[in-house]
Amino acid sequence: MRAYNFSAGPSTLPLSVLEEAQREFLDFAGTGMSVTEISHRNKAFEAVVQEGEALLRELMHIPDDYAVLFVQGGASTQFAAVPLNLMHRGKADYVVTGNFSKKAWQEGKIYGDAACVASSEDKTYTYIPDVSAIPFREDTDYVHICSNNTIFGTRYVEFPDVKAPLVADMSSEILSREVDVSKFAVIYAGAQKNLAPAGVTIVIAKRDLIGNPLPMCPTMLKWKVQDENKSLYNTPPCFSIYMATLVLRHLKKLGGVKEINAINEYKAGLLYDFIDNSSFYTNRVEKKYRSIMNVPFVTPSPELDAQFVKEAAANGLVSLKGHRLVGGMRASIYNAMPVDGVKALIEFMKKFERENA
Numbered sequence: 001m002r003a004y005n006f007s008a009g010p011s012t013l014p015l016s017v018l019e020e021a022q023r024e025f026l027d028f029a030g031t032g033m034s035v036t037e038i039s040h041r042n043k044a045f046e047a048v049v050q051e052g053e054a055l056l057r058e059l060m061h062i063p064d065d066y067a068v069l070f071v072q073g074g075a076s077t078q079f080a081a082v083p084l085n086l087m088h089r090g091k092a093d094y095v096v097t098g099n100f101s102k103k104a105w106q107e108g109k110i111y112g113d114a115a116c117v118a119s120s121e122d123k124t125y126t127y128i129p130d131v132s133a134i135p136f137r138e139d140t141d142y143v144h145i146c147s148n149n150t151i152f153g154t155r156y157v158e159f160p161d162v163k164a165p166l167v168a169d170m171s172s173e174i175l176s177r178e179v180d181v182s183k184f185a186v187i188y189a190g191a192q193k194n195l196a197p198a199g200v201t202i203v204i205a206k207r208d209l210i211g212n213p214l215p216m217c218p219t220m221l222k223w224k225v226q227d228e229n230k231s232l233y234n235t236p237p238c239f240s241i242y243m244a245t246l247v248l249r250h251l252k253k254l255g256g257v258k259e260i261n262a263i264n265e266y267k268a269g270l271l272y273d274f275i276d277n278s279s280f281y282t283n284r285v286e287k288k289y290r291s292i293m294n295v296p297f298v299t300p301s302p303e304l305d306a307q308f309v310k311e312a313a314a315n316g317l318v319s320l321k322g323h324r325l326v327g328g329m330r331a332s333i334y335n336a337m338p339v340d341g342v343k344a345l346i347e348f349m350k351k352f353e354r355e356n357a
């Protein structure tokens with residue numbers, strides 16, 4: 001039996017997509033070969049890349065003057081690619097709202113004067129700083145944010161309105177809610193949270209900002225080079241791109257991002273309402289900033305938390321252990337988590353509370 005998998009990443013994928021991939025695994029598009037065996041220059045594979053890009057553009061309403069890239073190295077490699085492509089005056093402002101934005105900031109410091117201009121570390125990242133009150137520097141090359149904080153379970157409600165190019169790590173929420181891409185200079189996301197197996201990273205970048213990477217920028221990290229080569233500069237992560245394309249087709253069939261967002265709000269609402277009405281479970285995040293993708297919660301004690309994780313797994317609800325920085329539990333309820341999975345979790349939470357309160 002398939003488990004309900006609440007892993008933060010790599011994470012659950014739509015069952016219909018896995019079945020489709022399984023059906024055509026040995027003979028992809030009539031080639032007589034698996035998609036894992038064909039050349040990335042094969043016409044059948046080039047069509048996959050083109051379709052994936054077109055679907056992403058359609059679903060996210062990406063303007064034509066933005067490049068859409070499929071690259072490797074995970075979101076963590078983009079922590080370096082961002083300064084290497086954009087830090088022309090040697091200055092960048094970072095908003096630190098969790099572990100990943102902190103890592104991005106630290107990586108930025110390797111290349112220049114990267115400043116943390118606002119942080120929510122004072123309250124263990126349980127909120128997002130007021131974006132209208134952040135002292136961004138006049139001459140910063142860009143402003144970097146992480147729009148959804150996977151470990152701490154927060155998300156931006158409003159985005160900073162800045163003159164400098166706005167760069168966002170959207171790894172754990174891409175395609176989960178509508179965003180106005182034109183407000184951002186660059187959006188990047190590792191695929192393994194909400195889109196595909198690990199291996200591919202999406203970069204969406206305004207073309208007029210990527211033409212002039214720093215001289216020291218490795219060729220592979222130059223967005224311009226990736227754009228000119230349509231993400232086929234070298235051998236790309238073919239299978240992950242193929243899977244991403246299948247997931248994008250699936251999302252389109254569901255009705256697009258607006259529809260998916262409505263389902264996500266509904267799922268998260270069920271879980272948060274249940275937690276809020278319980279005196280046994282607690283979510284520590286400031287309500288306004290609660291993520292609809294990652295929901296951390298605790299019971300009254302670390303011992304009960306450990307017991308919860310173990311018993312939940314025995315009941316087919318797996319990977320609920322919270323990140324080591326936070327403890328407790330975390331339910332990642334990405335696009336591919338069915339409503340029934342969230343309902344099953346809530347039923348289990350009720351039962352566990354009855355037995356242990």
Ligand SMILES: *Cc1c(COP(=O)(O)O)cnc(C)c1O
Pocket residue numbers: 009073074075076077100146148149150169170171172190191193
């Ligand atoms: C998982 C995650 C990362 C790290 O992604 P890798 O692909 O493992 O490098 C970075 N940022 C956010 C927001 C994440 O959720």
